[in-house]
Amino acid sequence: MKRVQEGKAQILVPEIRETVSSDMPVFYNPKMRVNRDLAVLGLEYLSRKLGRELMVADPLAASGIRGVRFFLETSGEVRIFSNDINEKAVEIMRENFRLNGLPEDRYVICREDANFFLRRSWGFGFDYVDLDPFGTPIPFVESVALSMKRGGILSLTATDTAPLSGTYPKTCMRRYGARPLRNEFKHEVGIRILIKKVIELGAQHDIAMIPLFAYSHLHYFKLFFMKERGADITNSLIDRFGYLLYCFNCMNREPVKDLFKVKERCPACGFKFKLGGPMWLGELWEEEFTEFLFKEAKEREEISKETKRILKLIREEMRIRTVGFYVVSKICEKLRIPQQPPIREAVKVFEGVRTHFEGDGVRTDLPYGEILKRAETFRTQKI
Numbered sequence: 001m002k003r004v005q006e007g008k009a010q011i012l013v014p015e016i017r018e019t020v021s022s023d024m025p026v027f028y029n030p031k032m033r034v035n036r037d038l039a040v041l042g043l044e045y046l047s048r049k050l051g052r053e054l055m056v057a058d059p060l061a062a063s064g065i066r067g068v069r070f071f072l073e074t075s076g077e078v079r080i081f082s083n084d085i086n087e088k089a090v091e092i093m094r095e096n097f098r099l100n101g102l103p104e105d106r107y108v109i110c111r112e113d114a115n116f117f118l119r120r121s122w123g124f125g126f127d128y129v130d131l132d133p134f135g136t137p138i139p140f141v142e143s144v145a146l147s148m149k150r151g152g153i154l155s156l157t158a159t160d161t162a163p164l165s166g167t168y169p170k171t172c173m174r175r176y177g178a179r180p181l182r183n184e185f186k187h188e189v190g191i192r193i194l195i196k197k198v199i200e201l202g203a204q205h206d207i208a209m210i211p212l213f214a215y216s217h218l219h220y221f222k223l224f225f226m227k228e229r230g231a232d233i234t235n236s237l238i239d240r241f242g243y244l245l246y247c248f249n250c251m252n253r254e255p256v257k258d259l260f261k262v263k264e265r266c267p268a269c270g271f272k273f274k275l276g277g278p279m280w281l282g283e284l285w286e287e288e289f290t291e292f293l294f295k296e297a298k299e300r301e302e303i304s305k306e307t308k309r310i311l312k313l314i315r316e317e318m319r320i321r322t323v324g325f326y327v328v329s330k331i332c333e334k335l336r337i338p339q340q341p342p343i344r345e346a347v348k349v350f351e352g353v354r355t356h357f358e359g360d361g362v363r364t365d366l367p368y369g370e371i372l373k374r375a376e377t378f379r380t381q382k383i
Contacts, residue, residue, distance in 0.1 A: 006033060007040065007302040009068040011096040014088075028063045032132075032157075035222055036066055037307040038215075039130050039155045040073045041293045042224050046128055046153050047076035048292075054127040057147070058082045059114040059140065064093035066130055067107065068100045073302060080107040081126070083117040118143040125149035132157040136175055138197060145202040145209060145227065154209065154225045156198070161219060164190030181246050181276035184327040187216040187357050189244065192279035192323070194221060199237050199280065208233040213293065214284040215314060216357055224289065243277035244323060251334060252368050255281050255323045268368060285318035313356040317363055325355045325363040326371060337378045345381070349374050 001012045013028040047054055054076065058066050061082035071080055080102070084090055090111045097107055110117055118129075118140070129144045129152070131137050137158050144154055158164070163171035166182030166189070173179060177200075178193040180186065191214045202209040210233075212224040242257040249271035256262055266273055294311040297303045332340040340346075343360050347353065350371060352364030364371070 004028060004030070006030075006036070006065060007069045008072040009065060009096075009100055011063055011065050011068060012092060012099065013063055014092065028065060031218060032220070033304050034217055034307045034310060035132070035157055035220065036069060037297070037303050038213075038222055038224075038293065039066060039132075040069050041296050041303070042153055042155050042213075042289075043070055043074050043078070043128050043130075044296055045289060045292045047074050047078070050127065050151070051076070053077040053079060055122075055124055055149075056080050057118065057126040057129045059117050059129070059131060059144075060084060060133050061093055061109075062086075062089050064096045064109075066132070067093070068096055068102065070130075071102050071106065072100060073300075078106070081110070081117075081122075082107065083110040083112055083114060085111060085113055087111060114140055115143045118147040125152065127152045128155070129153075130155040134159060136160045136163075138175055138201070141198055141201045142204070145207045146205065148227045150227060150229050152227045153212070154198075154223075154227065156223045156225065157220055158194055158223075159220045161187065161190060161216075161221060164193055164221070166190075178278055179276050181244065181274060183246055183248065184251070184330050185324045185357060185361070187221070188284075188324060189276055189279065191216060191221050191223070191284065192281070193277070195223065195280035195284075196241055196278055198223070198225060199234075199241075202227070203234045203238060206231050206234055208237055210237065210286075211280065211282065211284065212286040212289040213314075215310060217310065237282075240280060240282040241278045242281040243275055244279065244281075245273040245275060246324075247271050247273055251326070251330060253324050257281065281323055283318075283321050285314060287318065290315060290318055310356055313354060316353045317355050320353050320363045320365055322363055322365060325352075325357065325361045326350070327358055328360040328362060331371070331375050332378065335372070335375055337375070339378075341378050341381055346378075349377060 061084045067080040067082040165186040166180035176193050176197045181189045208228040209225040214223050245254040247266035250269040252266050252268045294315045297308050328346045350362050350364040352362040355361040355363045
């Protein structure tokens, strides 16, 4: 057994592998540190907002690292409900809770199927659920939505980014009921498709799963949703579904809500448009929640530098609320511009902001024609 320090927690883990696969019990993956940092910050937001004891569920808990960090790093009172179907994981979880001094009356450990764990009659609703499966979260989302209190928050992870980003389009259609687009902002498209599906699963029960925050990192997507109830608010979310027309010849793109208004060909170059979606066309970041994550992370020593870096980028990025962004290297390639400018210069030229999705990505409100016009100035710039 190896002892690992993360945040304020120390845990024992049986193995740490470079490559995590489905044929091993995933006890601890150090590459998911940013994910867990954000989950802690999301819980702190809710704790401050509600100002009371919170019931926190970790239905796929593995080593129990999240539960330990939730307890040690949340300023308010929390009661942790951790679950894993794997017997060895449950044993290690118990040991880690004892190692970190968690009082036995402040946590419950279960060994059950995750859906059964979420749907069983606890006599209350969970305030905060952290759902981190291996692969798609979809088999568990409906159970989470039903198990949560109104005003509760879902912290959700998806590691099946390949289908959502267009590598396996048939899998994406089967799982998420949408066509992906394997373009330069494929990860944003994937996140928007995932948001659409989560909203749909809640909407079946007149539950509104309101998107608060989204980000893409390494091999996974991380999302936060707040639960509300009622047909009207749920309908208002569905009204923000739509499609994205994308031209793989010239990179032109057009979001559309009405399928009857879909154009067959790109007005810029005449090539045939590809249709992606349906997907969420609304905002990816709720301002108050995102601002809290950024400021809280900045104040905490136990939050990693990488988490702080990403939150700083996203805080800037959320100022421009477009569907999709432009990648400078792709623009230069299409226009046959021999040398691309530094990203800081490109951001100024396009009057935009950087995106966390791509190192040389720029999010801008400028229309497509103006983007091409301004990109031509790169030819004469001294770099």
